[in-house]
Amino acid sequence: MSLNKTALLIVNRHSRNGKQHYSEIIQHLESLGFTLVEDSPKTPQELPDLICSYRDRVDLVIIGGGDGTLNMAIDGLLATKLPLGIIPLGTANDLAKTLGIPVDLTTACEAIAKGKIKQVDLGEVNGKHFFNVASLGLSVKITKQLTKENKRRWGVFAYAATSLKVISKSLPFRAKITINGETINVRTVQIAVGNGRYYGGGMQIAYDATIDDQRLDLYSLEVKHWWQIIALFPALWLGRHPRWLGIRLLTGQEIMIETKKHRQLNTDGEITTKTPAKFRVIPRALEIIIPQ
Numbered sequence: 001m002s003l004n005k006t007a008l009l010i011v012n013r014h015s016r017n018g019k020q021h022y023s024e025i026i027q028h029l030e031s032l033g034f035t036l037v038e039d040s041p042k043t044p045q046e047l048p049d050l051i052c053s054y055r056d057r058v059d060l061v062i063i064g065g066g067d068g069t070l071n072m073a074i075d076g077l078l079a080t081k082l083p084l085g086i087i088p089l090g091t092a093n094d095l096a097k098t099l100g101i102p103v104d105l106t107t108a109c110e111a112i113a114k115g116k117i118k119q120v121d122l123g124e125v126n127g128k129h130f131f132n133v134a135s136l137g138l139s140v141k142i143t144k145q146l147t148k149e150n151k152r153r154w155g156v157f158a159y160a161a162t163s164l165k166v167i168s169k170s171l172p173f174r175a176k177i178t179i180n181g182e183t184i185n186v187r188t189v190q191i192a193v194g195n196g197r198y199y200g201g202g203m204q205i206a207y208d209a210t211i212d213d214q215r216l217d218l219y220s221l222e223v224k225h226w227w228q229i230i231a232l233f234p235a236l237w238l239g240r241h242p243r244w245l246g247i248r249l250l251t252g253q254e255i256m257i258e259t260k261k262h263r264q265l266n267t268d269g270e271i272t273t274k275t276p277a278k279f280r281v282i283p284r285a286l287e288i289i290i291p292q
């Protein structure tokens with residue numbers, strides 16, 4: 001990015017590090033030559049409209065927050081076509097990890113000032129956009145149990161601790177997956193569909209996934225007993241999913257998931273829709289500033 005750019009700065013003061021680092025972020029960005037317009041929505045749902053209101057007044061949007069805040073901004077960024085600069089302030093920061101954006105505040109600000117534009121894909125399910133992953137089953141139960149207090153206190157370890165807490169109560173369910181013109185019936189405890197590489201505090205949807213590969217990666221955890229899921233953790237962290245472990249991996253651009261009864265889905269960590277779930281990838285949908 002060239003210097004002397006006018007940027008809309010939105011910092012989630014409720015994020016893990018937002019409130020305590022707010023003034024530090026402003027100082028870093030102004031020292032790097034940015035003219036800042038500071039604003040924040042009254043509720044997260046108002047974030048797209050806030051971005052749209054600055055459509056003709058700024059050159060880019062800089063957001064300090066976690067994956068949930070970035071997800072809420074998608075529709076505003078799509079509408080305005082403004083490039084996005086990211087200052088990771090959340091617990092997991094999975095999108096930043098996928099893009100190689102540093103979590104150190106000073107370095108993250110410098111990456112926005114001196115970085116390059118990358119066009120990234122978006123995932124979409126039932127009209128709801130996501131950067132990282134959308135999933136149903138075990139992950140929805142984890143989302144419901146994962147409190148802000150636990151995330152603030154334990155950081156990324158809160159994901160693992162909450163997972164262990166809910167796994168023993170997880171029962172398999174049946175689902176019908178249609179992908180690449182083929183229909184597969186599965187008995188599973190979790191189905192995840194990823195657009196980027198990282199999710200859930202550092203797990204990998206697939207080891208070779210990128211956020212601009214114009215594909216969606218699906219995995220289904222098909223185990224008979226809850227305790228077998230614990231043995232899968234190393235594979236989930238590495239993104240290497242051997243079929244013999246009970247992990248089915250599929251890849252496509254459009255996916256349909258159907259279940260006998262409606263099942264909730266979360267997108268980038270927030271419960272937003274339910275089955276039947278129609279997925280698609282939107283290639284090169286947004287511009288994000290990443291390190292050189």
